[in-house]
Amino acid sequence: MTHLPPVEFTLNVRREPAVLTITIGGELDHDTSDDLLSMAGEQLTAGRTPPGDVRLDFHDLAYIDSSGLTTLLMIHRRTSALGATLHLDNRPAHLERLLRLTNVLGHLTAPPPPVTVQPADEEEAWPT
16 A cells, blocks of 8 residues: 655735635645634735635645535635635535535535624614
8 A cells, every 4th residue: 555645735825905815735634724724814804905805726735624624614704704705716626526525515605695784873673
């Protein structure tokens, strides 16, 4: 049986005025998921106007496990809270299969709900 060494995990960030792109390479698993979540969180709250689009580029993704999938769901939660749209670009076949098998592809790529803020001085009207 041949054991291949793990593929080096890499994250590359490109920030344009309205678009944040994070390119993920290597193995997104239990050991590396926190790195992606931290990087995404830092970039989303870096004191600038939040991006309208967050693109995760998986062109160089070698492997993903359930921890990686959980991280994608957490990033989706954060981007949706900001009103940003999450895009999963260049999905390799193994990622596509995992997203469809777990039935989260549509959830992760759905447009975010509109962010509405109710003024604090307005009382909520209750039906009578």
